Amino acid sequence: MAKCPKCGVPVVSLHCESVSINSGGTAFAGNAYCCPSCGSILGTAVDPLAISNDLAERIAHEMSQWGDRLDQISDQLRKLRQGA
């Protein structure tokens, strides 16, 4: 069974704490996985749920902008047809 490298207690579960991971001036939502006995950080990772939520929001934003742009093009085409 895996043991905590600091306190030596067998690790059967971890505490997960939210942390900010900063890289090159950009902050990402992350998780720190800690020993439940002594609190030592045993590992960190970018929060996969936060990443997928951020990606979904960015895609929705881009799609809404495309929708607005398509509406503008449609209006311009209608005006051109009316003028012709």
Ligand SMILES: [Zn+2]
């Ligand atoms: Zn420990």
